[in-house]
Structures are given as C-alpha cells and as structure tokens.
Amino acid sequence: MDQFGTLTSSIPWTTLISSKFNAALAGVFSHFLLAQWELDFHVHHLLMFWLFGYGAATYAVYADSFAASDASPISAVFSAIWITFTSAAVYFSTILCSMAIYRVFFHRLRKFPGPTMPAVSKLFCPWYIVTQRQLFLEVDDWHRKYGDYVRIGPQELSIIDTNAVNPILGAQSKCLKGPWYEAPCHTAGQSLHSERSKIAHKERRRHWDQAFSTKSINGYIPRLERIMLRLLCQIQARTGKPLVINHWIEFFAFDVTGDIGFSHDFNMIERAEVDDLIKLVRGGGDLFMAFNPVPWLLSTFMRIPSSEFKDILSRTYKILRERAAKTPSETDVFSWLLKPGKGISLNHNADARLLVLAGSDTSSSVLVFIFYYLCKYPDQLRKLQTVVDNVARAKGFLDAHTLMNVPHLDGVINETMRLHPPVIFGLQRQTPPEGIMIGDKHIPGNSHVRIPHWSIQRDERYFPNPLSFIPERWTTEPELIKDKRAFMPFNVGQHNCVGQRFAMIEMRVLVANLIRQFDVTFAPGEDGNTIVNGVKDGFTTKIPDMNIVFTPRSGVTSFE
Numbered sequence: 001m002d003q004f005g006t007l008t009s010s011i012p013w014t015t016l017i018s019s020k021f022n023a024a025l026a027g028v029f030s031h032f033l034l035a036q037w038e039l040d041f042h043v044h045h046l047l048m049f050w051l052f053g054y055g056a057a058t059y060a061v062y063a064d065s066f067a068a069s070d071a072s073p074i075s076a077v078f079s080a081i082w083i084t085f086t087s088a089a090v091y092f093s094t095i096l097c098s099m100a101i102y103r104v105f106f107h108r109l110r111k112f113p114g115p116t117m118p119a120v121s122k123l124f125c126p127w128y129i130v131t132q133r134q135l136f137l138e139v140d141d142w143h144r145k146y147g148d149y150v151r152i153g154p155q156e157l158s159i160i161d162t163n164a165v166n167p168i169l170g171a172q173s174k175c176l177k178g179p180w181y182e183a184p185c186h187t188a189g190q191s192l193h194s195e196r197s198k199i200a201h202k203e204r205r206r207h208w209d210q211a212f213s214t215k216s217i218n219g220y221i222p223r224l225e226r227i228m229l230r231l232l233c234q235i236q237a238r239t240g241k242p243l244v245i246n247h248w249i250e251f252f253a254f255d256v257t258g259d260i261g262f263s264h265d266f267n268m269i270e271r272a273e274v275d276d277l278i279k280l281v282r283g284g285g286d287l288f289m290a291f292n293p294v295p296w297l298l299s300t301f302m303r304i305p306s307s308e309f310k311d312i313l314s315r316t317y318k319i320l321r322e323r324a325a326k327t328p329s330e331t332d333v334f335s336w337l338l339k340p341g342k343g344i345s346l347n348h349n350a351d352a353r354l355l356v357l358a359g360s361d362t363s364s365s366v367l368v369f370i371f372y373y374l375c376k377y378p379d380q381l382r383k384l385q386t387v388v389d390n391v392a393r394a395k396g397f398l399d400a401h402t403l404m405n406v407p408h409l410d411g412v413i414n415e416t417m418r419l420h421p422p423v424i425f426g427l428q429r430q431t432p433p434e435g436i437m438i439g440d441k442h443i444p445g446n447s448h449v450r451i452p453h454w455s456i457q458r459d460e461r462y463f464p465n466p467l468s469f470i471p472e473r474w475t476t477e478p479e480l481i482k483d484k485r486a487f488m489p490f491n492v493g494q495h496n497c498v499g500q501r502f503a504m505i506e507m508r509v510l511v512a513n514l515i516r517q518f519d520v521t522f523a524p525g526e527d528g529n530t531i532v533n534g535v536k537d538g539f540t541t542k543i544p545d546m547n548i549v550f551t552p553r554s555g556v557t558s559f560e
C-alpha cells in the first residue's frame, strides 16, 4: 500500500492488460466458454461480470502505473481508463469476430443454406422488423430461394417439409420447447405454455385437459351463449353504421375467456370498451414484437423493472383472489387449476394471463379474417347464410349444439386459419443432444427448429391454388388438400392447443349467429387491404382495424 492508500503489487498489470495480443486471446477464450452454455437468460450476469472486470482492470492499471511513475493521480486515472478501454475494444471485437467466423464456417448448422446475416446473429431481426418488414414474410421469401430447410439464426432452422411435423412437434417427438419460451419466466412466473420440462408440463397439462374435457366444455357453453346474445343486441343497435369489427370481436372473446376462465365479467361488450387490465397485458406490444425473435434480448428487456407489470400482477392477483374466495355456480377453467387451501401462486397468475391472451387474441384474429373474406366474396357470404339458415330455420338463436356438425361452416373457419394462422411464425423447438432424423436428413443436436405456419400452410405442394380462399377444400373438393399434415393452426402433439375444441365452438357460434341475423359488407372506403397487408407477428397475429357494416336480414327468425 502506498502513501495514497493504493494497493501495489508485483504483477506487471499494465503490461498484461495493455497487450492487445492478450486481449485478443482472452476474447477467443471467452467465446469458447460462452459457446458451452445456453446463456440466453444470464446476459445481465455477464454484463455485470464484464463491468466488474473492466473496473478491476482499470484499478489494477491505475495502481501499477501510479506506483511506477511520478504522474499525478488524475492523469494516472485517465491513462488507466484509456489503456483498459482500448484492450476491452480489442477483447469484444475479437469475441464478435470469433463468433461470426465460427458460426459461418464451423458451426454444426453451416451446411444448411440461408442468408449470411442471420447465420452470424439474430440481432438483425429487431432492426429488420422495425425498419423493414415482418420476419415471417422474409423467411417465406428465403424458403422460395433456398428450399425447405433454411438457416434463420446462428442456431435456428426454419423448415417447411411436412415430414418434419411429427419429429419436431408430434406426440413422440424428442424435441423440447426452445429458449424463447423461458424468456419472460423469471419475472412473470411459469405458465403451462412456458413450461419447457416435458415432465412438469405433462403434470400441469393434466389439469388443463380436465378443464377442457367434453363435460367441462358443455358447462361453459351456456356462458358463451349468454355473451353471444349480448353481442347480437349491441350489433343490432348499430346496424347500418360502419363499425370496427376487430373491437367487437375482441370484446366478445375477452368477455368469454374471463367468464369461462375465472368467472370474471370484463363486461367489455356492454361497456363497448377494452378493459384496463387487457390494455396493460397487451402493452409493450411493439417492443415485444421487435425483441421477440431474440430470446436473450427479450429476457434482458423484461428484467427492467416496470410499474405497468407490477400493476398487471396485482390486478390479476386481485381477480384470482376474488375467484378463489367463492365457489362459482358454474364451473370454470380455474375450478381445475386452483387447489383448495393452497393459495394463489405466481404460476397461477401466469396461467391466468396465458388463458386470457391465448384464448382471445387467437380466435379474434381468425374471426376478423372470416369477416374479411365474407365481405370480399359476397357469394361465399350467401352460400354460408344458406347453409346456416338450413340448419335450423325455426330457431332465432343458433346454439352451440345445433352448430356442432355444419361442415361448410367449419370449412370457412379452417380455410381462414390456413391462410391466416393466429400463430403465424411457428413454434420454436430444440432438438435433443443426439439430434433428430427427418427422412434421411440429420438435424444436429441442440439446434432450434420451427415450422412456420404461414409458409407451410400456403405451400402449393400441400394446398393447390394456395392463395385462394376455397372453403370447399374441406368439404366437397378434398383434392385441394394434398397433405393434411401441413395444416396445424392449433399445433399437434403434447403441446397442442388445449382450448381448440372450445375455440371451434366459439367461432361457429359467433359467425353463424351474426351472418344469420345480418348481411355484412365493407364500410364505404374500406376494402380490407389494410388488414391483409398489415399483419404483424407478436407470437400471435396482430392486425389493423377493419370497418364493416351490418344490415338486418329480412325473413329470418329474430334472435330476440
């Protein structure tokens, strides 16, 4: 220790730290270490480690040079900062170069074709999404250029081969959910959806499967029908005027999920406005969309403390506490998820948010697109109206059981989900350490893979005339489906949509009753192009508003 209290040592720190060769060597070694682990969720630790290392190195150089010369303390500080800064620049540049060279020339996925930028880093994605266009569209172009297997990230492949569906997503698949799923868990609890462990997911899924068994769904139907009647009354009161169909469908979907989920009435249809909680849960949408493809960036971003997020947690807790305090007269989804006397955990909170978003954003986007197609093709509207009228002419309100077996109605829904899948860019999965075989192709271990719904469901090999809206593919023209494995809007296998049967019932009831009572056209000045061209991927599809006009039909039995 010198007279200024500075620690002195016999190690020549300045020489060691200022050597650019040493800095470059440390960079290569650091890259080697970083490549050994999945560090997506420890970036904040790494940043702290580097910051601490930088501080310690600066101090060591300062102490060393100050002891060795008669420089003033101020100039010794500046000189130490400069020496460490230049070495840090060399160190980090070497890490980046080493990563880039390794990823392009030596990585286990190097043999898969694709553009170079994504192979180097996924960091280009947020920049791309913000400044240019949606990634799912870009990847769609890459598939046309490079084929069925395209490298879309250093460690990620996009695949549009139907032989890949079962090995990647099927019930027997050895793949796990990819790191994307874990990104928000540290702050927000683990929902069923974000659970990556197969065993833990299976255990939790048991309760969800009970919540969506035929018996449970039959119990939710009267709730759904009551809400549908509310919606019919509100639309009836607004006939002849343009209205934003997205809003009304969302009010409906959120009211239904709140009610069947945890017996909570968001009452959005009656209030004709979005509930504050829903606004909050959907907040941060654009940033989320931009960071979405890069799990480590998403995870780091979500660590930034946010008062909005605290608000979401406390409001959801409040709703769940109120729900736990009563036994609803009709069972709901949380009747199966809450354990008596066990209290409400962070995971329950995460499950509540999952239910609200998974159950509403998805069906809403499909329903909006159904109205787009019915307005765009009036012949299709008339055909569907005739089919629906013939189901039960005497009934004013078409209940869920009456609509259980109307193939053309299901054809319209399926065709819309084919062209506009609510989960548009597919689901990230991680191959097991030994890799997987797809036909004779080996996908190396610990790779991330996805099958983009948008691209595979619009592939001409699987659906001839792929861009045309032809509901009859699903009924009278089966030759227009060449490979049904390519259709998977609800996903397949252990992680498929637990709510899919309820979703179909919900969509049938809404579409059939609205077109039974009303004719529907684009509002003046609307042609629907904005929604077709404005689709954004925020894991579920986000679409712009569309204005349409409902007009009462004459000669049909009224629902009132």
Ligand code: HEM
Pocket (backbone or CB within 6 Å): 192, 193, 194, 205, 257, 354, 355, 358, 359, 360, 362, 363, 366, 417, 421, 422, 423, 427, 489, 490, 491, 494, 495, 496, 497, 498, 499, 500, 502, 503
């Ligand atoms: C058109 C409507 C719907 C579509 C296309 C759809 C699609 C999907 C897809 C693709 C997944 C898999 C996600 C993944 O693996 O990352 C999923 C999961 C899920 N969906 Fe749906 N969904 C719809 C409606 C609903 C509804 C109405 C509910 C509930 C009321 C619901 C609840 C869930 C839940 C809880 C999961 C997580 C399942 C798990 O991880 O085991 N979905 N959905």
